[in-house]
Amino acid sequence: MEKTRTQLRVGYACVNTQLPSSARTLRLANVTPDRLRELIASNLDALETILRWNEAHGIAVFRLTSNLIPFGSHAANELAWWDEFAPRFAELGRLMQGMSISTHPGQYTVLSSVRPEVVDAAVAELAYHDRLLSAFRLDESHKIVLHAGPPERFAAGFERLTPGAAARLVLENDERWPLEPVLELAGELGVPVVFDVFHHELAPSFPGERTRDLVLRVSETWSSRQEVHFSTQAPGKRPGAHADALDVDAFRRFAAVVGDLPLDCVLEVKDKERSALRAQELLGYERGRRPSASAADLRSRR
DNA sequence: AGGTGTCAAGCGTCC
DNA sequence: GGACGCTTGACACCT
Secondary structure, three states, X not given: OXXXXXXXXXXXXXXOOOOOOOOOOOOHHHOOHHHHHHHHXXXXXXXXXXXXXHHHOOOOEEEEOOOOOOOOOOOOOXXXXXXXXXXXXXXXXXXXXXXXXXXXXXXXXXXXXXXXXXXXXXXXXXXXXXXXXXXOOOOOOOOEEEEOOOHHHHHHHHHOOOHXXXXXXXXXXXXXXXXXXXXXXXXXXXXXXXXXHHHHXXXXXXXXXXXXXXXXXXXXXXXXXXXXXXOOEOOOOOOOOEOOOOOHHHHHHHHHHHOOOOEEEEEOOOOOHXXXXXXXXXXXXXXXXXXXXXXXXXXXXX
């Protein structure tokens, strides 16, 4: 009898709590080209440290912070940073080979806003995210995750994206936009969907359909490796608040039903890499495996 | 040196 | 009508 091998890979978002920040910034009033250069260099150095830590700990899933380039989509940043730092980006891009690297623009990025200037800013922000991923020479399988909005306005905004941003865009279900309408919108736009388990529980759709079947349903939107998000309710906090740390039992249950599927799972927890390591232990990873060495390494169990 | 109000930005929700 | 929360902290000024 062949043992079921895990294909589920786990990772975390933006911050490693043990390492320096890759999101240093400055106040708009203090922006100068040289200050921006200093901070970009510093943030790329910090990112390199995080990537090497991830590699040493066998973590192959990571979300880049939107603040890697200060004012990356703002007129105040006039640098051709992708050009100036091209060799450095290429260097870090090599460290990312074999990893799932994505981004997730913040709450200010509202592609479906009724205000034209807000849509302009969202288009610029998404162009920035694409430019960032492209600077690392990451192909279109490396995605930009965005929440949905009213379908008609969202589609109108989508039409205005740069080709690169459109090719990387994926939609995520949330409390306002449950999985069913998000799948419908994503189908119209021809983009994949990130299944967020926690948001789905808060705003369910497809009544009675089990988690595994939902993940499989969503998998049909992907032509590259599927990304999912996992988090749980923070005890005692308002509904929807993310727990500080991995809920081990809930994750074990999740892994029990989808662990054999080829998923890249971003854990959305405050304690970041600690929970990622805990999740890996539950999946039976060996500590210190190199994720880019081979796919077989990642799937190996104790 | 350490504490803390504020910072580019949106918008729905809750009080 | 104002504060809060989001995926998320760091800067900059004050004592």
